[in-house]
Every structure is written in C-alpha cells, then in structure tokens.
Amino acid sequence: MRLLTLAAAIGLAFGVNTAQAEPVNLTLSGGNPGGLWSLLGAGIDRAVKQADPASVVTYQATGGGFANIGLLAANRTDMGLVHNAEVKIALAGEEPFKAPVENMRAIGYMYNWAPMHFFLAKSIADEYNIDSLDDLATSKAPVRIGVNRSGNITSNVALFMLEQAGLTKEAVEANGGSIIQAGANDQADLLQDGRIDMVTNGVFVLHSSFRAIDENNDVVVLDIPQAVIDATNERFGTQNFTIPGGSYTNQPDDIETPALGALLVTTDQLPESTGYALTKALIDHIEEVKAVHGSMKSLSTELMVDQDVMPFHAGAEKAYREAGLLK
Structure with a gap:
C-alpha cells in the first residue's frame, strides 16, 4: 500500500511538473x-x-x-x-x-506617448500675440479650429481642452471663428489651403501628419496651461507628456501637454x-x-x-x- 501511495505521489508530482499550459x-x-x-x-x-x-x-x-x-x-x-x-x-x-x-x-x-498638439498659423499667433491655448480666448482672435471627426477620441479631448481654456463653441463663434471637424489628413489640407487656422490632434511626436503640417505651413505649437493639463488628465485618464523643444520648426522650448x-x-x-x-x-x-x-x-x-x-x-x-x- 505504501509503495502504491508513493508511486501515486511521484506520478502526481511528475504530472504537475510536466503539464503544459494550453496554447x-x-x-x-x-x-x-x-x-x-x-x-x-x-x-x-x-x-x-x-x-x-x-x-x-x-x-x-x-x-x-x-x-x-x-x-x-x-x-x-x-x-x-x-x-x-x-x-x-x-x-x-x-x-x-x-x-x-x-x-x-x-x-x-x-x-x-500620443500627446495632444495644437498647431496655430504663425500669422495669427503673431498678430494676436498668442503663444498659449488660453491666449486664444483672451485675444478674441477669429480662429477657425480644426478638430478630429466625431467618434475619434482626440475630438473629445481637444474640445474639452478648448473649453477648459475658455473656448467653448459659443465663445469661438462669438469671436468670429468656428470649429470644423475633419480627419487628421483633411485638417492638414484645410490648413494648407487657408480654410482653417489651427490643427488639433493626439498622435506621436513627429508623426508623418505632423511633419507634413510643419513642413508645408508656417505654424507654431501652442503651450498648454497646467490647469488644463490637470483637468484633462482627471477627466480622461491621460498622462503628462513633454514635447521636446525643437521637435518642430517654430517650437524652441519644451511643451507640456496631456498624452493619450x-x-x-x-x-x-x-x-x-x-x-x-x-x-x-x-x-x-x-x-x-x-x-x-x-x-x-x-x-x-x-x-x-x-x-x-x-x-x-x-x-x-x-x-x-x-x-x-x-x-
């Protein structure tokens, strides 16, 4: 009986040690x-x-x-x-x-590491002395803002960030501007054709769409107030991210922003x-x-x-x- 018990124990141990997980x-x-x-x-x-x-x-x-x-x-x-x-x-x-x-x-x-970017036409930035997202609201500039299509999460995030900076849809329109929903590539085309003044999106630094915007247009990358970053992270579970200075032509300094x-x-x-x-x-x-x-x-x-x-x-x-x- 002892031999059978010992053999069973050895067999059980062997089975446990050699068992393979299911693929x-x-x-x-x-x-x-x-x-x-x-x-x-x-x-x-x-x-x-x-x-x-x-x-x-x-x-x-x-x-x-x-x-x-x-x-x-x-x-x-x-x-x-x-x-x-x-x-x-x-x-x-x-x-x-x-x-x-x-x-x-x-x-x-x-x-x-898919940070939110806000590219603004440099001509608008220079004319209205805009270098940060909240400057858009206080400057009263008539900015035509591109955000991604409805159903794309970067649209939700961009609209929330704009609102946190004081730029509700009503405020934008009161300044003579507008919010235009279009995909990333369409936004780039609209900017190049002069039909919008700002592109927003959340993908990798120096993504091909961002490189095209930077190379084909005279744009600046706007700073984001820390209060807007904190509110966005709380709302969407995003995280702090630094866009390194020099990533884009007219962006000498680091820019802090939320990242998807x-x-x-x-x-x-x-x-x-x-x-x-x-x-x-x-x-x-x-x-x-x-x-x-x-x-x-x-x-x-x-x-x-x-x-x-x-x-x-x-x-x-x-x-x-x-x-x-x-x-």
Missing part, C-alpha cells in the same frame, strides 16, 4: 488594417508564438477603440486595443455608451490561466512587440503595468506579481 488562441480587435494597432496585433501574435508555437492571436480590423469597447461589452471579442480616454468614458457610461461598461479588465499599456495611451484590454470572462499565459508571453518576449515600429521603442514591462484606469485581469496581475512588476 493561447485569441481574437484581438484593433483599428484600421494598415495602422499601428494592426502592427501591434502582429507583434502580440509573435510574442505568444515565441512562448508557445501553437498559440495564435488573430487580428480583427474594426472602427477603433469605441467599437472595440462595444465588442468587449457584448463579449464578442477576446481582446481589444482601446485608448485610456475611451475607457474613462465607457466606465462612466457616457456617449456613445448607454450604460457603464463594467466587464473590462486590463492586460497592460502598449504605449502612453493605448491599452490592451480583455474581459472578466477570459480564463485566468489564459490571461496569465498571454501576459507572461508579453513580459518574456516584449521585444517582439517593440520591433513592430520605431515608435514602439519606449515600450517596457514597467510601462505595461503603469495604468490605473481599470482593474487588471486576474491572470495578468498574477504574471506581473511573479515578475516583480506589481507588489
């Missing part, structure tokens, strides 16, 4: 097929394959973060890439959501073991994600855990604690 097989909802989020999907897929060649993350192109939150809320996707600001809106149940979305869980940040970030998010329905395997693969093979684009070189495991907009998935939290990244 990860997940769908990731991202954005448009050719954008950075699709590249992140490819990098995440490579990371899980490095951990287990049988694993796969299948990228699904969607309308972006708000659409992905809708899919997560309905448990129609395993994971989604979403902006921190979109999460804050969803958790509060604000438009476009009809009720708070409570089933989301974080795997981790993928980046948090993108999170990899799942739901509370994802098994803990799967969330653990996914997160451990990302920790162990983060270079696969960093390699997808030059803009991802600052990604680190420390950054991945640097979020407080929603709870971590239980499996992700376990992996981070084991790696010493969470206490």
